Amino acid sequence: MSERELEKGQVERFSVLNRLLHVLVMVGFLGLGITGFSLFFGGAWWARAIAWCLGGAAGLAWTHRFLAVMTYAAVMAHLIWLLYYKLVLKGRLTGPGTMFPGWTDVKNVFAHLGWALDKGPMPRFDRFTWWEKMDYWAVLLGMHTMGITGLVLWFPEWFTQWLPGYFINLALLLHLFEAIIAVAIKFVVHPIVAHLRPEVWPADTSIFTGRMSHQRIQQGHPALWERIKPGEGEAGS
Amino acid sequence: MKKLALIPILAAALILAALPALAAPVVAMDPAPDGQPARNCLDCHHLPNLASNEGVVANQQLCLECHLKESCSREVKGTKVPLVVNMDLFATSRHRWVACLQCHGDVATSPHKSKVGAQCLSCHPIHGEAEVHSPHLSVDCAACHHKSPFVELDKKTGQVKLAHVNLEGKPIPLTEHGPTDLKQDQHCLRCHVTDNKVGAPEMVLPAKGMICFPCHTASFSIGSWWFGLALLIFLIGVVSGGLFYMRGRVAGVEGSLHDKVSRGSDQLWKAVFSRQSWELVKVLWFDVLWQRRVLKQSVRRWFFHSLIYLSILARMGLALFTWLVYELWPSSDLAMALMNKNQGFVAVTNDLLGLLILVGVVLAALQRWVFKGEQVVAEWQDNLALIILGLMIVLGFVAEGARLVVSQVPHGVAVYSFVAYPLSRLLAATGIDWPAVYGWLWYAHGLVAALFVAYLPFGKMRHMFTAPLSLIINRRLQ
Numbered sequence A: 001m002s003e004r005e006l007e008k009g010q011v012e013r014f015s016v017l018n019r020l021l022h023v024l025v026m027v028g029f030l031g032l033g034i035t036g037f038s039l040f041f042g043g044a045w046w047a048r049a050i051a052w053c054l055g056g057a058a059g060l061a062w063t064h065r066f067l068a069v070m071t072y073a074a075v076m077a078h079l080i081w082l083l084y085y086k087l088v089l090k091g092r093l094t095g096p097g098t099m100f101p102g103w104t105d106v107k108n109v110f111a112h113l114g115w116a117l118d119k120g121p122m123p124r125f126d127r128f129t130w131w132e133k134m135d136y137w138a139v140l141l142g143m144h145t146m147g148i149t150g151l152v153l154w155f156p157e158w159f160t161q162w163l164p165g166y167f168i169n170l171a172l173l174l175h176l177f178e179a180i181i182a183v184a185i186k187f188v189v190h191p192i193v194a195h196l197r198p199e200v201w202p203a204d205t206s207i208f209t210g211r212m213s214h215q216r217i218q219q220g221h222p223a224l225w226e227r228i229k230p231g232e233g234e235a236g237s
Numbered sequence B: 001m002k003k004l005a006l007i008p009i010l011a012a013a014l015i016l017a018a019l020p021a022l023a024a025p026v027v028a029m030d031p032a033p034d035g036q037p038a039r040n041c042l043d044c045h046h047l048p049n050l051a052s053n054e055g056v057v058a059n060q061q062l063c064l065e066c067h068l069k070e071s072c073s074r075e076v077k078g079t080k081v082p083l084v085v086n087m088d089l090f091a092t093s094r095h096r097w098v099a100c101l102q103c104h105g106d107v108a109t110s111p112h113k114s115k116v117g118a119q120c121l122s123c124h125p126i127h128g129e130a131e132v133h134s135p136h137l138s139v140d141c142a143a144c145h146h147k148s149p150f151v152e153l154d155k156k157t158g159q160v161k162l163a164h165v166n167l168e169g170k171p172i173p174l175t176e177h178g179p180t181d182l183k184q185d186q187h188c189l190r191c192h193v194t195d196n197k198v199g200a201p202e203m204v205l206p207a208k209g210m211i212c213f214p215c216h217t218a219s220f221s222i223g224s225w226w227f228g229l230a231l232l233i234f235l236i237g238v239v240s241g242g243l244f245y246m247r248g249r250v251a252g253v254e255g256s257l258h259d260k261v262s263r264g265s266d267q268l269w270k271a272v273f274s275r276q277s278w279e280l281v282k283v284l285w286f287d288v289l290w291q292r293r294v295l296k297q298s299v300r301r302w303f304f305h306s307l308i309y310l311s312i313l314a315r316m317g318l319a320l321f322t323w324l325v326y327e328l329w330p331s332s333d334l335a336m337a338l339m340n341k342n343q344g345f346v347a348v349t350n351d352l353l354g355l356l357i358l359v360g361v362v363l364a365a366l367q368r369w370v371f372k373g374e375q376v377v378a379e380w381q382d383n384l385a386l387i388i389l390g391l392m393i394v395l396g397f398v399a400e401g402a403r404l405v406v407s408q409v410p411h412g413v414a415v416y417s418f419v420a421y422p423l424s425r426l427l428a429a430t431g432i433d434w435p436a437v438y439g440w441l442w443y444a445h446g447l448v449a450a451l452f453v454a455y456l457p458f459g460k461m462r463h464m465f466t467a468p469l470s471l472i473i474n475r476r477l478q
Helices: A016-040 A045-053 A056-087 A103-116 A130-154 A166-195 A214-220 A222-228 B002-023 B053-067 B087-091 B134-138 B141-145 B185-190 B225-245 B257-272 B276-289 B292-297 B299-328 B333-339 B344-371 B380-406 B420-430 B434-455 B460-477
Strands: A005-007 A010-012 A211-213 B073-076 B079-082 B151-153 B160-162
Touching: A010 A214, A016 A045, A016 A056, A016 A166, A016 B257, A045 A056, A056 A130, A103 A130, A130 A166, A211 A214, A214 A222, B134 B333, B141 B160, B141 B185, B225 B434, B225 B460, B257 B276, B276 B292, B276 B460, B292 B299, B299 B333, B299 B344, B333 B344, B344 B380, B380 B420, B380 B434, B380 B460
Parallel strands: none
Antiparallel strands: A005 A010, A010 A211, B073 B079, B151 B160
8 A cells, every 4th residue: 555646735644445346345245235124124214215216126135245246345355465465575464554443543542532522643653544444444344244243143044054043033133233233334423533523524525536645645644644744755554 | 475484494494404413523534544533624725834833844744645645646658656755865855955846836826737847937047048058948947957867849939848658658757856966977967978869969068158248158267178278378367468568667757667557547537537538438439449540540450340340349249248137137038038049139149240341351351352452551460360260250150050950949039040941951961970070169269269268368369359459548648
C-alpha cells in the first residue's frame, strides 16, 4: 500500500480494486439488508411491497442469494488480493499504514475521547484511524458469520447430514442478530463517522475517487504526512 | 281436502319407516381390514394436507392398502399387469416422503384411472442446455428416469415417452418406484442406438458449451473436451494480446506490470465516472455497434460487414436472452418456447440470421476473388477467416437439416426452419442413414466452430476486440 501521487497534490488512498470491492460490498450489503429483513419480517406491509417488486417471495430469496454471492465473492477477492500483496508485492501486513490494529490505536481511542472532552489535543492519526480500522474489521469478520450461517440456511439438507438439526435454528438466529448489528453499524454508524465529520463534510469521496489531497492528509492524517512528506525520501510501508 | 291432508301423514310415515335405515351403521364399500374399526365416508373422501407429514403418511397408507397387495393388478389385452408398488425400492427413493397424490394428481377420481400420469414438472423444472439439449424437450421425464427400458415415439404429439408394452408388444408393469442410476449412461442407450424408432441419432452428443453462445442457446459449461481446448487457446490468445498492450507505457509511466495495471485501471475508473463516460457510450453505440466509420468509408463494405457481424450479434443476443430467461424462470412458457429450436419464432429467426451471415460471407468472397474491388487487398488471413466462417454456417445448415430428418419433426413444425427444411427433404431423398451420420455432422460443425473460436485472438478476427479498443482509446486521446 505504497502511497503514490496520482496527480499533483493527490495521493492514492484506495487502489481501483479497493474502490470496486467497496462499491460491490456497498450495493450488495444495502440490497442484502433490504431483502433479508423483508424475508424475515415477511408479514409486514413494507416487506410485502418489496417482495411484490421482486416477483414474490421466490424472487426476494433469489435476489438475496444473488447479492450474498456477490458480496461474499468481493470479500474473498480481497483476501486473495492480500495474498498477492504479501507474496508478490512483498507488502507489509502490520505496522503503521496498514489495517492491522496496534497499541497506538488503543491510545488514540482514549486520546480522541480526551479531545472530545476538551482535555487534550487531537491524536495524530496515521493512514487509517481507529474507527476506520473498526469499520474494516467489522465487515471482514462479520461477513464470514453471515456467509457461514447463510450457507447453513441455504443448504440445510447438506449441513444436517453432519450437524444436529437445531443448528439450523441457531444459524437463523445468528444470521438475524448479526444482520441487525451489521445493519445498525453499516447503515447508520459508518455513514455518519465517514461522511458527517466536520473535516470532510458533506462527504468523504476518497473511497470512490481513490484520491486524497495533501491538505486533507495534513489535517486528518498528520502521522501519515510525516512519513510521506515530499522531498523527505520514499513513503513507508 | 281430506285427500290433501293425507300427504303430510304419509310423508311422516315414510320418514318414520326410513329412520331405522338412517340410523343403521354405514357399510363401507371396501371392508376395513380385520380388527380395524369400520370406515367412514371421509376416511377415503377427503384430501389430507399433503404439505404435512401426517397428510403424506395418511395419503400413502390409503393408496398402499391396495397397491401393496399381490392381487392388485389390471388386465390389458388379456394379460395381467401388476400394479403393486415395491416398497423396498420406494423406501430408498428420493420420493419416500412425498404423498402419492402429489405426483399422481388425477387418480383420486371415479373411475380410478390416471389420464396424464405422474406430473414431474409440477415440482421439478425442465433440464436446461447443460444437462440435456433442446431435442430432449420433446422427451417425457419418465422415458429416461424410469427403470423400464422401453420407449416409443407418439407420432401425433411428437413426444418420446415410456412404452406401455415391451418389444414383443406385451403389456409391462410400470409401478417401479425406485431410482434410475443416472450415473451410468445405460439409460441413454434406450434411444441412442442403431435403428431406434424414436428419432434419436446413434451418437450420444455432448451439451453445447459456452463457446457456442455466439450463435446458439448454450450453457456456461465446457461441453466437449475440445470445446474446452478451443476456449483455453482463445483465453491464452486474449491474455497474451492484453499483455502485448501492456508492454507499452501506460498513462506515460514505465514500470512493473503491477504499476501499469494500477495506473491504467485508475485512468479507466476516472473516465467511466466522469462526463467522458457519455463520450464512451456514444463511441460504443455509433462506432462499435453501428460501425459508423466503416459506413463513411464504403457503404458496400459496411453492408457486407453488417450482414455477418450484426447477424452474429443478434443470434448471440437471442442465445443469452434465452439462457437468462431459463435461469430466472425455468418452468415458464417463455423459457420452454425459446429453448425449443423447432418453435416458430426461434426457427425462423435463427435460419434467417444464419442465411444473412452466409449471404454476407458469399458477397465478401465475391468482392474479394471475383470482382476484386479497388481497396481490397486479399490477405491469406482474411481468406482463411472467410472460409472458416462460411464452412461453419454451411455445416450448421446441413446438420440442422439432418436433425429435422432424424428426429422426425412433423412437417408442419419443421417448415418454420425455412432454410433447413427444404434441405432436409433433399437429404431424406438421398437415402443415407442419417441417424448414423448426424453425430459426425454435428461434430464437424462443432469442430469448425471450435477452430473459429480458437483462431479469434490470433487471426484477422482479432479486430473484434482490438477495433473497439482502438476506437475508445483514440477518442480518449482526442
